[in-house]
Amino acid sequence: MLACVTTFVIDGLEPHAVSVEADLRPGLPAFTIVGLGDRAVSEARERVRAALLNSGYEFPLRRVTVNLAPAHLRKVGPGLDLAIACAILAASGQIPAAALAPLAVIGELSLGGEVRPCRGALAAAEGARSAGLDGVLVACEQVSEASLVPDVAALGVPSLARLAEALDPARPPACPVDDGGGSPDPRTDVAPDLADVRGQRHAIEAISVAASGGHNLLLTGPPGTGKTMLARRIPSILPPLHGAAALEVTRIQGIAGLRRDAGLVTQPPFRAPHHTISAVGLVGGGSPPAPGEVTLAHRGILFLDELSEFDRRALEALRQPLEDGAVAIVRGQRVARFPSRFMLVAATNPCPCGRTGSACSCGEAELRRHERRLSGPLLDRVDLLVDVPRPTGIELLAPPATTSALVRERVGAARERQAARGLLNAELRGRQLVDAARPTSSARRLLRDAYDRDGLSARGRERALRLARTIADLDDVERVDDEHLGQALQYRSGRERLARLAA
Ligand SMILES: Nc1ncnc2c1ncn2[C@@H]1O[C@H](COP(=O)(O)OP(=O)(O)O)[C@@H](O)[C@H]1O
Numbered sequence: 263m264l265a266c267v268t269t270f271v272i273d274g275l276e277p278h279a280v281s282v283e284a285d286l287r288p289g290l291p292a293f294t295i296v297g298l299g300d301r302a303v304s305e306a307r308e309r310v311r312a313a314l315l316n317s318g319y320e321f322p323l324r325r326v327t328v329n330l331a332p333a334h335l336r337k338v339g340p341g342l343d344l345a346i347a348c349a350i351l352a353a354s355g356q357i358p359a360a361a362l363a364p365l366a367v368i369g370e371l372s373l374g375g376e377v378r379p380c381r382g383a384l385a386a387a388e389g390a391r392s393a394g395l396d397g398v399l400v401a402c403e404q405v406s407e408a409s410l411v412p413d414v415a416a417l418g419v420p421s422l423a424r425l426a427e428a429l430d431p432a433r434p435p436a437c438p439v440d441d442g443g444g445s446p447d448p449r450t451d452v453a454p455d456l457a458d459v460r461g462q463r464h465a466i467e468a469i470s471v472a473a474s475g476g477h478n479l480l481l482t483g484p485p486g487t488g489k490t491m492l493a494r495r496i497p498s499i500l501p502p503l504h505g506a507a508a509l510e511v512t513r514i515q516g517i518a519g520l521r522r523d524a525g526l527v528t529q530p531p532f533r534a535p536h537h538t539i540s541a542v543g544l545v546g547g548g549s550p551p552a553p554g555e556v557t558l559a560h561r562g563i564l565f566l567d568e569l570s571e572f573d574r575r576a577l578e579a580l581r582q583p584l585e586d587g588a589v590a591i592v593r594g595q596r597v598a599r600f601p602s603r604f605m606l607v608a609a610t611n612p613c614p615c616g617r618t619g620s621a622c623s624c625g626e627a628e629l630r631r632h633e634r635r636l637s638g639p640l641l642d643r644v645d646l647l648v649d650v651p652r653p654t655g656i657e658l659l660a661p662p663a664t665t666s667a668l669v670r671e672r673v674g675a676a677r678e679r680q681a682a683r684g685l686l687n688a689e690l691r692g693r694q695l696v697d698a699a700r701p702t703s704s705a706r707r708l709l710r711d712a713y714d715r716d717g718l719s720a721r722g723r724e725r726a727l728r729l730a731r732t733i734a735d736l737d738d739v740e741r742v743d744d745e746h747l748g749q750a751l752q753y754r755s756g757r758e759r760l761a762r763l764a765a
């Protein structure tokens with residue numbers, strides 16, 4: 263007897279269809295799995311055998327061969343358990359094979375036969391949709407995630423014992439029905455609020471501008487002035503994700519195993535890797551290629567605290583994802599592409615000891631090392647360089663400058679202006695940028711002067727215009743004027759100051 267069940271494995275971020283074929287023939291009882299599976303796949307034999315027997319089925323006393331096709335594709339992880347069990351049950355006539363034919367089957371099994379969630383349910387459902395299948399069979403916990411994909415029915419199954427029930431469309435769903443109790447806005451209870459910050463009006467304005475247009479930001483200042491505090495509050499002023507962006511982030515987090523609850527992710531990701539992270543950890547890689555922090559931060563924020571402590575090679579690897587909004591990882595003849603449109607937020611002391619000017623006690627060599635780390639590829643791609651000075655005693659006692667709710671409203675309005683044009687300002691290039699900015703003649707003159715007189719680079723010129731577009735959006739103004747551009751140039755000018763401090 264032969265039976266075939268469809269499942270999906272994830273390669274990079276893409277779902278690939280895999281046919282699980284089970285063949286039973288007379289002979290000494292044996293159970294083999296072939297088809298380039300990893301360790302977890304070969305261990306599936308033990309889980310599947312125990313799960314079948316503990317769920318009241320018979321394990322066929324025959325030669326059982328399971329083939330995973332196509333044979334050239336590497337299959338990793340325990341997500342194939344349920345499909346292997348279904349194929350054996352269908353081949354031995356214990357469940358109707360016809361009911362499984364239009365479905366993709368994804369899930370891990372416990373020895374007792376419970377179906378456990380596994381990574382990539384949303385991606386698998388997307389794969390099922392493009393393969394023209396009618397539905398996906400997943401663990402109960404993943405029904406809401408899989409049902410985000412239109413035109414594909416998400417069937418849940420709590421355990422192998424209840425498989426027949428789950429596959430019968432005439433019977434009520436086998437999983438407990440989610441009453442969808444309307445989860446509250448997640449931001450209100452997780453992200454800390456700007457109302458905790460005293461003083462730092464200038465820095466708060468700068469993070470509002472950066473968040474509005476998705477611009478890269480570097481906070482510099484002595485230790486203990488609130489740099490880390492400010493950066494961690496940026497998620498509280500970002501508008502929620504929706505539409506395709508939300509689905510994309512949900513899918514990435516599902517594959518990376520970062521999901522905590524079911525359903526659509528609407529909160530922009532915030533990733534803050536430790537400074538000991540490697541280049542591969544940051545941009546992705548390995549075999550098989552796995553997404554790095556830049557991809558986990560896609561449509562959200564990548565926060566690099568204590569920037570000068572990061573490995574220089576790791577920071578240099580950020581250049582491509584920052585510029586292209588994607589990383590290409592080449593492994594042999596294959597290229598894995600991962601999206602990486604994130605907003606970079608970095609924080610650093612102006613020098614290793616953290617004290618500026620004459621109080622600085624750093625040696626020449628230390629300063630050079632610090633400068634080398636900060637300058638170069640990264641600094642050139644930072645749009646706002648922001649001083650975070652020590653707050654004065656009066657500022658520390660005064661009421662907070664603002665709250666996250668107030669700032670979020672402004673940021674939301676600026677984002678809406680951008681949505682009407684089609685692109686986030688940070689994504690504008692060349693002609694699109696000029697059309698969106700429509701600089702007035704005095705703004706154009708200012709830009710020309712800055713270019714001729716102050717040695718602004720061509721890239722710097724574009725970055726300044728993009729930033730000015732955002733400042734004008736916050737002002738609700740149609741055309742970029744010299745005032746907006748002046749502010750934008752000032753945000754960039756910290757660069758020279760930083761270089762001087764470090765020199
Ligand atoms: N401007 C500020 N307003 C309120 N508290 C502050 C401020 N700056 C620093 N703090 C307090 O000091 C602590 C350390 O701040 P932190 O953000 O870690 O400083 P930095 O990253 O600049 O070294 C914060 O957790 C907070 O309690």
Ligand SMILES: [Mg+2]
Binds near residue numbers: 486
């Ligand atoms: Mg800090």
